[in-house]
Amino acid sequence: DxxxxxxxxxxxKFRLMLVSxxxxxxxxxxxxxxxGGLVVTDSMCFGTRIFWTDVDETIRDPLDAxxxxxxxxxxxxxxxxxxxxxxxxxxxxxxxEFRVDGVIGLRMVFxxxxxxxLFMLEKDLEKANMPVLHMDREYxxxxxxxxxxxxxxxxxxxxxxxx
Numbered sequence: 196d197x198x199x200x201x202x203x204x205x206x207x208k209f210r211l212m213l214v215s216x217x218x219x220x221x222x223x224x225x226x227x228x229x230x231g232g233l234v235v236t237d238s239m240c241f242g243t244r245i246f247w248t249d250v251d252e253t254i255r256d257p258l259d260a261x262x263x264x265x266x267x268x269x270x271x272x273x274x275x276x277x278x279x280x281x282x283x284x285x286x287x288x289x290x291x292e293f294r295v296d297g298v299i300g301l302r303m304v305f306x307x308x309x310x311x312x313l314f315m316l317e318k319d320l321e322k323a324n325m326p327v328l329h330m331d332r333e334y335x336x337x338x339x340x341x342x343x344x345x346x347x348x349x350x351x352x353x354x355x356x357x358x
Contacts, residue, residue, distance in 0.1 A: 204292060207233035210294055214238045214316065215301040216273075216285060216309055223301065223332070226343050232351060236293040238286050244270050247285070249262050272311035282312070283319045295325040297354045299347070304331050326354050 208231035208328050213224070217240050224234050239242045254260035270285045271278035282320060289295070300313040309337040317327045333339055 196280045202244070205279075207231055209233065209351055212236050212286070212290060212295045213242075213301065215312070216240045216250045216303055218242075218301060219288055221237055222340070223343065226340060227299065227347050230344065230348050230351060232297075232347065235295060236289045238270075238282070238289065240272055243289070244285060262355040273308045278317055278351060279312065283305070283316055286316065287319070287323060290320075290323075297328065297345065297350065299350070300327060300329045303330045304333055322338065326350070 207228075210233050211227065213227075213234055213257050214237065218224075222251040227234060236243055248264065248318075249261070251268075252260065253261065265352075270282045273279075273282070286298070290298070300316065300356045302309040302313055313329050317329055320327050328346060330346055332343075
């Protein structure tokens with residue numbers, strides 16, 4: 196109710212989704228939003244993906260309810276065998292719900308699991324005609340701000356040409 200009449204952010208160029216493992220440095224989002232992107236949703240290990248579904252409170256035993264949620268209902272991490280189809284569907288559902296214009300996938304350098312995940316996701320999103328930027332990133336952003344800025348700016352220019 197508090198946000199119902201709020202104006203929101205209006206000076207953005209594109210609505211973007213971040214897909215990544217962990218992203219604990221807000222500087223990445225700041226660079227993207229300084230360039231005119233608005234990060235409207237995500238699919239990250241400690242982000243929207245794990246908080247989107249609720250635990251079924253009608254199950255009598257809370258431990259059973261948590262176990263069911265954790266094993267069956269929450270989209271699994273890419274480190275888990277199987278589950279890609281569920282994660283891809285979750286991302287595509289979020290794209291529709293949040294009216295996303297483009298997806299930025301950030302892979303921690305040397306994380307082979309996320310390399311495979313983003314490769315397969317990119318193929319799925321290409322079929323859906325969704326622009327994707329897949330970037331490798333260092334844990335610390337110290338020397339990579341310029342590269343991030345250049346790649347995101349080019350990505351948003353390419354999205355602009357598709358509109």
